[in-house]
Amino acid sequence: MSKKSEADSLFKNFVEGRLARRDFILQALALGASVTALGAVLEACTGTPAEAPKASPPPDKGPLTGGAAPTPAAPAEPDLGPMETELNIYNWSDYIAEDTVANFTKETGIKVKYDTYESNEELLAKLQVGTSGYDIVVPTGYIVTVLAAQNLLEPLVKKYLTNWKNIAPLFANPTFDPDCAHSVPWQWGTTGIAYRSDKVNPPPDGWSIFQDPKYKHKMTQLDDERDVIGAWLKFRGKSLSSTDTADLAGAKADAILAKANLKAYISAEVKGQVVTGDVWVAQLWNGDTAQAAKEQPKIAYCLPKEGAALWTDSLVIPKGAPHKRAAHAFMDYILRPEVAASISDTTGYGTPNLPASSKLAVPLPYPTDDELKRLEVQKDLGKAAELWDTLWTEIKAS
Ligand code: N2P
Secondary structure: OOHHHHHHHHHHHHHOOOOOHHHHHHHHHHOOOOHHHHHHHHHHHHOOOOOOOOOOOOOOOOOOOOOOOOOOOOOOOOOOOOOOOEEEEEEEOOOOOOOHHHHHHHHHOOEEEEEEEOOHHHHHHHHHOOOOOOOEEOOEHHHHHHHHHOOOEOOOOHHHOOOHHHEOHHHOOOOOOHHHOOOEEEEEEEEEEEEEOOOOOOOOOOHHHHHOHHHOOOEEEOOOHHHHHHHHHHHOOOOOOOOOHHHHHHHHHHHHHHHOOEEEEOOOOHHHHHHHOOOOEEEEEHHHHHHHHHHOOOEEEEOOOOOEEEEEEEEEOEOOOOOHHHHHHHHHHHOOHHHHHHHHHHHOOEOOEHHHHOOOOOOOOOOOHHHHHHEEEOOOOHHHHHHHHHHHHHHHHO
16 A cells, blocks of 8 residues: 555544544554644644544545645746855754764855854844845744745745655645745754753643742743743643734733743753753753753753644745755755754754654654644744734833
């Protein structure tokens, strides 16, 4: 049986009640389904990722496609001209293997300028002023939607991406960018709580730890409005993409309560402080926590009981990028299984590259069935983004 028909029959058995939810998840993962897209599939057919299945799959959608409808056939792909000799990459910090860029340069002769940022907001600010000069940047899914809607991205020219087939089916048609028209999936992960198991007792089980004065000034939250407000929304059982004014007012009040106990809003740089013990509890992503735990084994990770974000970050080409052909060459390079595997081995995040999954030095544990139920994919906020911005400014100024 082909993978596609195996997936189809798996899905049919699940929606018709012949296959338990956990078995469906495990077998779909074994077939190459990603947790992110599986969450979207479960959400699409159950109304919420947490509930038992009750509806039939929507018509004309493959079971493991990530939920977006296919787009009409594209016109002939453009020619991007000769290969350039330079490439400018702007990525999150600690989000690549040490030798990825050097090996790419050795093989192609393309000279790479590689800069880093700490949040989607920082990236967005740079792109929205226009000519950033970057050829590749790495936004989270909901930001890809925003950038594409603002016409700030170049469409991918897939004929240059010969390794496209390595992308696991569930990542090849994400809801945030149908058919991956602009994006190559890079890494996926979750946003939870890193903590020092030798200092925090009992261990945290949810977001309320940040409101506990016992750990005053030994705690931090991410410097990211989607992560902070999203966490406080989940704390009260709301969607982390809520645009409801009452939900948001509640999240603001909770965030301000917690802020009194925080040392700072700080992103990836907090890792060093958790390692030294200056910070005991930090809102952080799973992979960065795993990186810190390599240096200090007493660092553990909690996926909060109330729920947390599940995300995919992707490579995209900003509109007007000076080296589009070289950008495609780099994208095709990282789509090689051994390159993708070495990136995940370094970052501690999940790979959307199917053949890479079996090449990982340390296989990454997938979230359990119980954890999966608590995860939610961030969505674009649309017009409510301004309301969130205002709220975040008010929280920070409080
Ligand atoms: C980079 C982690 C980025 C994760 N260190 C946020 N999407």
